[in-house]
Amino acid sequence: MRTTRYVTGTGLVVGALAVTVVALMYPVMSAFNSGVVGSRSNINAQTVATQYGPLTALDRTFVTKVRLAGLWEFPAGQMAEQKGTTAAVKTAGQHLIDGHTDLDAAVRKIAPQLGITLPNEPTPQQQGFLATLSAASGADFDQKFANIVRLAHGQVFSVIAQVRATTQNTMVRQLAEQANSTVLDHMKVLEETGLVDFGQIATNTTASPTNPSAQVAPTPSAGAPTVIVTASPTFSLPPAASSPESQTK
Numbered sequence: 001m002r003t004t005r006y007v008t009g010t011g012l013v014v015g016a017l018a019v020t021v022v023a024l025m026y027p028v029m030s031a032f033n034s035g036v037v038g039s040r041s042n043i044n045a046q047t048v049a050t051q052y053g054p055l056t057a058l059d060r061t062f063v064t065k066v067r068l069a070g071l072w073e074f075p076a077g078q079m080a081e082q083k084g085t086t087a088a089v090k091t092a093g094q095h096l097i098d099g100h101t102d103l104d105a106a107v108r109k110i111a112p113q114l115g116i117t118l119p120n121e122p123t124p125q126q127q128g129f130l131a132t133l134s135a136a137s138g139a140d141f142d143q144k145f146a147n148i149v150r151l152a153h154g155q156v157f158s159v160i161a162q163v164r165a166t167t168q169n170t171m172v173r174q175l176a177e178q179a180n181s182t183v184l185d186h187m188k189v190l191e192e193t194g195l196v197d198f199g200q201i202a203t204n205t206t207a208s209p210t211n212p213s214a215q216v217a218p219t220p221s222a223g224a225p226t227v228i229v230t231a232s233p234t235f236s237l238p239p240a241a242s243s244p245e246s247q248t249k
Contacts, residue, residue, distance in 0.1 A: 070100035072126035118240030146195035
């Protein structure tokens, strides 16, 4: 009887977590994918010439999103190292730190050369992810960390592949290759925690962010974690260049 109650309780917690993550991810991924599914004429209209090849609106969005990913996943990794209760969770946290340290250095190097201004703080939704993790502790933190971060990586994985396959800009292509390897590594170490709910991840990753009917409805449910957006955390990543010099021609 105790085992049945435990399994049922765990299922409710994972389900509530998935609903909360989808509600948080929807505006972020909808905005991102709006650039992916735009008409070819609209993309061409927003393309500029650079010495590294044409730079499209999707290219610019991708470069910005790499920076944004580091601004919340880097501190999430720090929290995992500090608060994780298992060696696997701490290892995943270190991989996030290492991966985004390298990716951030790469994106800060190419952004000024492409005339792209980078953000210095995460979006409100990403701050919500961090606030959720900050408020959690013990095994609850481990579970939320593994599933929130894994779902975010799964959502962006296919977009990175599309950028790599379509971009004509050599710098963006190199960044996409690095991001692809980094995201795959992070997905693997998160899965190795043994805490990822693959059923929910598969459902929420394949649902189209531009089609609300395909999403798990973000309806509040009993036991759902409360997301509290507090003041922006302190981030360890270096600031982006404030006024990049355009290299367009």
